Amino acid sequence: MSTTNWNGRWFHLRKVLERGGPLAHPDFQASNETLNFLLDNCKILVVGAGGLGCELLKNLALMGFRQIHVIDMDTIDVSNLNRQFLFRHVDVGKPKAEVAANFINERIPLANVTPYYAKIQDYDQDFYSGFHIVVCGLDSIIARRWINGMLISLLTYEEGELDPSRISCQQMYSHADHFVLTAFSFALLCGSIIPLVDGGTEGFKGNVRVILPGMNACIECTLDLFPPQINFPLCTIAHTPRLPEHCIEYARLLQWPKENPFGEEVAIDGDDPNHISWIYEKALQRANEYGILGVTYRLAQGVVKHIIPAVASTNAVVAAACALEVFKLASTCAPKLDNYMVFNDTDGIYTYTYAAERNESCVACSQIPKDLFFHENARLSEVMEHLSTTYQMKSPGVTTTDKQGRNRTLYLPNVSSIEERTRPNLKKTLKELELKDGAQLIVADVTSPNAIEFHLKLHAQMDT
Amino acid sequence: MASPSPKSPGQISDKSKKYDRQLRLWGDHGQAALENASVCLINATTTGTEILKSLVLPGIGSFTIVDGALVSGEDAGNNFFLDHTKIGKPRAHVATQLLMELNADVKGDYIEETCDQLLSNNPDFFCTFSVVIATGLTEKSLHSLSTNLWQNNVPLVVCVSYGFIGAIRLQVSEHCIIESHPDNLLEDLRLDKPFSGLKEFMETIKLSEMDHKQFSHTPYLMLLYKALEIWREKHDGNLPSNYKEKQILKDIISRELGCGIVKEEDVNTGGEENVVEAIKAVNTALNKTQIPSSVQKILSDDQCIHLKEKNPFWIVARGVKEFVEKEGNGALPLRGSLPDMTSDSQRYIALQNVYREQAAKDAEHVWRHVQLILKERGWSSESVMENDVKLFCKHSSELRMIRGSSLAAELDGKQLPGDVDINQQLEEPDSPWLHYLLLRAVNKFHTENGSHPGYYDDNVETDIAKLKGCFSRLLNDLGCQGGSLSKDDNLHEMCRYGAAELHAVAAFIGGCAAQEVIKLITKQYVPLDNTFIFNSVTTTTATLRL
């Protein structure tokens, strides 16, 4: 018995991976290759190493996945310890991704968890295209939308149709010594589709969804499923408070910027007890003036930090459901979730599974990027002309994105201050504008409900 | 009772920082209950340790693992709390050590014996626990355990993760909940039966004497009240009940109340915010004051009427019942809270105080009833605290009670619950009843053969046939004529699983079961009643009542 591959180690997984059955998925072929694929090849990215992330890492590592990468920009806080079970008191202040990865790698032999103590935005398409499946355990809508957009941007299309195989056959064969090409594996090939499994929790409620970018409802399609931020009217806060929350918001929004209690330009730090205390005292004062009950330090901190209640059990449930979906997607040993499950265990245990529908005019996934073929010496004005004639646009505005992911405005006709300064671009060639082959152009026009994405296809020779 | 929550940073303990995110759900008093509780886990299976993990993290008082087995290679490959370096060591000990690392506040203990050994050598052993959790037990052992705990009134949670299927069975003879935290609670405003304090207060409000600014900052509740007065005059004191009548009431709100105060153009542009809120509230705030059926069930329960034992819940419930029959005129004690509404601060707070004061009065009445009840029975006057009564009254419209059934009786039963048409259920491919019966058939197989169907790779085919026999005999035992329905595919699938405990299925069941245990301990939120089935092939769940 080796210390890393002892007898019986994969006993439980082998049952469902190496045995077929009439109810197994039709595409599923029982064999030991599936487990080997999970162990050796299948690369998973876990986004977030918090409540869900810790659970996901453990679940995936015990479900046969080894090539796991985890990214999180946060460090560990005391209030994480009631559920983020890979962290201990001594870890407070250290990067979540690193501590979590170390823990798993130590506990589970041959687990190969690679941590990234970074923002998701620090990485590009090269990075994200390296994974078979991405699974998100995030509390931020912005981050979810970003990952969603990133995975959609990785889709490759041919003749306007979704192309599930990204890498050409030639490339496949050039690596043929690594592969045994069976009819089965040939049909699967490499997907440009990277499935996104997304989990979320709030108190005793949670949700799990499986997104196949470009094929079913994406994060942006169903943006209204996220509860809107609660913002109290400013005039209520200023003059007619009725709730303890109104008093806290008064201290936060109106008194703090006026009094700058900790110095000019010092923003409120929700983790600094002195800051929260200041807010709490001011709020309490105001509440007493009006006879409002219920201002507590805990509530003050909750309102200031937008704290979402969280408990170990819900995280465990949602992360387990996410890990099961990753397992089913990677192994095809059972059908995947189609495509959304909500969970709530306040009154018994309730779940509801349904297929969330795509939004036909989704800003992120409804459009297939179009190619624009131009010579590198063509001027921007020719591109504008082309958009007006071929696409019958009225007054298109065109932007692109620089290497840092920032916007670069090429020409916007409708705002005079921008128009004046971008007008000179019209006379410049695409080369002079430093637009490279494959550059993304964002075109907004009244004729379309969304900004449209184009890919610039540049050539240097007139005859190609 | 509720300990006061921290007021300033100096008072914030490290504990309340650590538990901050959950204290916002079950409060300091829920946490105190959790910290005073002790649970017992029978068998440190993956499902079992995953349950304990979600109990140790939030700070359960103590846990004890009862397990006579040694760590196997199969265990170490699947269980996060059984390290491969400890293969061959006692499972109870290894799991206890690794679980205790999760939270220094939690005490852990272990007993290297099987459940059966303990039951026969020390039958009172389990009585001291707040909840007992059982995994990986045979049907026979479960039967004995269930009987023991049912007699001793200790809640039992039985969990299974079997291939892609998971299940939880909760056995609790009686469980009463004051704070059920419903997601959608109807407002308790008593507009149909205004109490005297509200009437008096409303009489001081004279809409016609207001200027525009005052009118537009009048809480909608006052507008609604005034509109109802006008309506009642014309309709013999009844509330508007149907759509048409509610439309008329809305018209009164939008046209009559602000007459002469609100300018015509304001009405046309959608009107004042409070008027808009009042119109909306016609549909939401105009509830008939009545006792919800789940609460009525409690008030008319035998326990409430006869008070057989000195149980604070039932004593206060009885006090509430007497309040309802006397001072309450058929209504529960007032909740005493108001929804937020557009208003100036002063009048909103004043109105809020009217409700608060009445709620305090109602609770005071209940408190007096309770004291009398205690006195009549010669029970200590400290059996119930006044704050408990206040809490009870505040939540009296959300009270819940679960009366469960014995698992042993279920296993002995000759039929399924009366309302279940099993033949019809079995026609549906993914019926939760089918999965319930399949799990029972698997146990039957184990009882008869000493191993689970499909456990050994070589026997899968023959086990399918054997399991088929178990399944049809089970149906016969339960008096079902299910013979015509072939469930071969499902039986084959169960044999494919071969007792595999998939980590993620165990983790799902573990999270769910842990929360059920927390509900039982904190007496907040509503536990499962009583059998939960998770099908991770379809990613669906269902609750069955057995």
Add this chain to the structure above:
Amino acid sequence: MIKLFSLKQQKKDEVPGRAGNQKKASAAQLRITKDINELNLPKTCQMEFPDPDDLLNFKLIISPDEGFYRGGKFSFSFKVGPGYPHEPPKVKCETQVYHPNIDLEGNVCLNILREDWKPVLTINSIIYGLQYLFLEPNPEDPLNKEAAEVLQTNRRLFETNVQKSMRGGYIGSVFFERCLK
């Protein structure tokens, strides 16, 4: 289920470097580009983009041609965050103004900036909302209570105060900078 990838499929092993190839515009970026390109400004409003490449931070200048504030010139700063349009932009008034719905710190009480914001609303909706505040200051739900009370009790005095503040001068103890065109 479509076949997403082969068991044999190898994803590249090397840990890729950061920010190599072309970055993609975010959903918020796509949406704001659309909003900005389709601005339909009332003639009293003007937009200023200090940096034409930065569509997330800009200024709006309102120069009312009727009402109490005719002849004045008021500047608002807009900050559009990555949560747009799930979250509204942050808008502040940079000109000190004697106005019932704008306080002396530049906070603006406009429902669609806070409690009534919806993702279907656009930058244009906010511009129209702000413009309306200058045509119809609303004393019912004030931020500057003093101004609101004057407007409610003595419109003539309110008008005088507005004029005085725009020319530059004291109203009570508060000094207002000149903001006439």
